[in-house]
Amino acid sequence: MSADRPYFLTTPIYYVNDLPHLGHAYTTVACDVVARFMRLDGHRVKFLTGTDEHGQKVERSAQAAGLTPQQFTDRISGAFRDMTGLLNISHDDFIRTTEPRHVRGVQALWQELERRGEIYLGRFAGWYSVRDEAFYDESELVGGPTGAKIAPTGAEVEWLEEENYFFRLSAWQDRLLAFYEANPDAVAPRSRRNEVLSFVKGGLKDLSISRTSFSWGIPVPGNPRHVIYVWLDALANYITALGYPETDQEEFSTFWPASLHMVGKDILRFHTVYWHGFLMAAGIAPPKRVFAHGWWTVEGRKMSKSLGNFIPPHELVDKYGLDPVRYFMLRELPFGSDGDFSHRAVVGRLNGDLANDFGNLAQRVLAMINRNCAAAVPEPAPFTAADDRLLGDAGSLLDRVRPLIADQAFNVALETIWRVVAEANRYVDEQAPWALRRTDPARMGTVLYVLAEILRHLGIVTQPFVPAAAASLLDQLAVPPEARAFADLAARLPPRRPLPAPHGIFPRFVDTEAAD
RNA sequence: GGGCCCGUAGUUCAGCUGGUUAGAACCCGCCGCUCAUAACGGCGUUGUCGCAGGUUCGAGUCCUGCCGGGCCUACCA
Structure with missing residues (x-):
């Protein structure tokens, strides 16, 4: 490459x-x-x-x-x-x-x-709207109350003749x-x-x-x-x-x-x-x-000056946080289609996809490692078929996502990544490392190693979408900044590397206003 | 008027060149788990696939018409 x-x-x-x-x-x-x-x-x-x-x-x-x-x-x-x-x-x-x-x-x-x-010099004559900065065809105009001609946009037009250059x-x-x-x-x-x-x-x-x-x-x-x-x-x-x-x-x-x-x-x-x-x-x-x-509508309504519902970006960021907003905009709808930016939908994505699925996955894994593996990357034993399957899913992720980004199919790309998140959550339940802690600590270490490795993949692949949260996750895995490119996916987390105390990457959104 | 697109479970949507009992997510219900941000996992309910015809052994998937919705149709991000 x-x-x-x-x-x-x-x-x-x-x-x-x-x-x-x-x-x-x-x-x-x-x-x-x-x-x-x-x-x-x-x-x-x-x-x-x-x-x-x-x-x-x-x-x-x-x-x-x-x-x-x-x-x-x-x-x-x-x-x-x-x-x-x-x-x-x-x-x-x-x-x-x-x-x-x-x-x-x-x-x-x-x-x-x-x-x-x-380019040649010519003459342009027609009905012109200053407000629209546009000329209109006679057939598009309607008569206004004062006899003035009105453009389809509602703006008044005037007859204008000017010398213009033409392409x-x-x-x-x-x-x-x-x-x-x-x-x-x-x-x-x-x-x-x-x-x-x-x-x-x-x-x-x-x-x-x-x-x-x-x-x-x-x-x-x-x-x-x-x-x-x-x-x-x-x-x-x-x-x-x-x-x-x-x-x-x-x-x-x-x-x-x-x-x-x-x-x-x-x-x-x-x-x-x-x-x-x-x-x-x-x-x-x-x-x-x-x-x-x-285009986005806002709570089902078109954004327009007359409705005064243009949302300044800082309002969204203040309310939901930057990464959730970035995630929502690209996940919620097929890129190219119109969509609706509603509080309900944003909170659904934030709490469902980000906090519950991804954030909580990271938290449960990192907390277990922190408590049960001396706060360091555990030492893996040979992998089982289940381990290999999950690692394989994560390992092939980039190849599946790359063509989707080239196509600007952001929502499908995120869906694809989140399928691995779901697989990992399933794996946690199936492997039940909290039970292995007593019955087979070595196996527990392997399971947690596999999960840490999955988190590393997810952290690297989600960087373009949620850069700050992904960076936080990679920090918590002690992945150095220079080892976060896609080419680094092929490597593995070195065992025994000390890890910092974990903290959440996507806090849940708690609605303080409407208690409905 | 001309052109393009869409109408599939309560909701948002997948369903490529037509082929076994139409899928996902969310929501809802039951069960499991207890490591975790009361988060996670399993199972399950729901559909005249806009309407009416047609082609075909067989049609959400092709053709025609109709109904409903959206977009483009020259110099507004």
Whole structure:
């Protein structure tokens, strides 16, 4: 297994118009799990996140807050940076679209597209909504009470004519379809891939990629009256963070094309049609895979500004603890589907899967070792068939989980790991080491050794999902930090190594409020 | 309007290219154990597989229609 197989993955860069909420946390944690998994599996990982800071909406929000756009974006971007700390995110880089390295890269990309004849100056006229930053077709509009035209989103629109630069997206339709055809895993999950295919097959129009109606953006090279369309600006972060336009440098050639762009389902099209079009047109390979995940409802209700039920990530972490939240988000539903974030469901997972199944398994084993084996890894005698079976289950775990992570099937991966947890609990009952203590202490030692070994496997394999709890478990097994990679699974715990006093890794959640 | 997806035990869901008595988890009931975070283990109950037809020796699993729900349909994370 080569030690430097590159793996580049990204979250979307988050739009600084809103403070971070559950949805942002979800995408980011999912990426973090992949990043940690790949590192432990020996890949050379680059994990990128950041903030998207240009656009008319930001300009206006800043104004409303009495700040300059730069001050405003500094503040909100800071909140996203804080979120990465709060969620124990292991990103390698955090890019902001207001940074010079990005601005320079975007302008270079623009010039490259221009040089290749992919951009032309045209005129765009239509009904425009400032709030939505979008044009609408006449047929989509309805008349409002005052006679004003109203967009489907409820926003007022106005007739706008402006000179725009256009990208020749229409010319890329066939080549895009050929790419999806040749790369069936490039857009996932399957249902989303279908959507993209039908969208592209429906015909592509050229895309307006500059604006003159506001100035908070990256100036178009050679025509600073225009700023570059926010999506062209934003998407480019994935390559500007690798040093684009220096495509011959090590960073870029190592990590591009990206292994995985993780996105919410709402921005799938930008990441699979426009982005691929821009890249191909600039002579750059498209990313290997884009995965669109679903949305959370909260207690059965859609998250929305009007309902005011955006959950700030710190609220969840304060209430349930970080690792339980991370675990819940990835275990509760098939990645890609929508799901419901309910208190009842979180507590069910926390107390059931984490505290009762896994935490208690660790506790019962470690406590027995601590009390009956002089607080040291016991010395095993030859293994029985039952021992070998359980050790075999744990030993094959990584090979079963690896393809599931590559598929972003986090819930199945966790289910697979937890099957070993259940096997181990069953084994404890069957072997009854507390009885062996009197009848056959040597056998008791072997049973507890096997269990300690299982815990070591579980601790190592669960690190990407619940890093702090897994670290605590491995500490309690006296596994040194440098022996926690997946390659170390093949080793065995050295007998007689002293162990610290055990303590719980997943405390039960006790509901102090509602006593129902 | 066009396209895609879904509707399986009380709940959340698995069921790949059609094939013995339809599965898991949670919940619930009984039993066991007592090492452990009153945690763990065993056994068990529940299903017109949305509805109606069709293809087939045989259909949750394929086809048609209908009912119900969701998503996409161009520049909003």
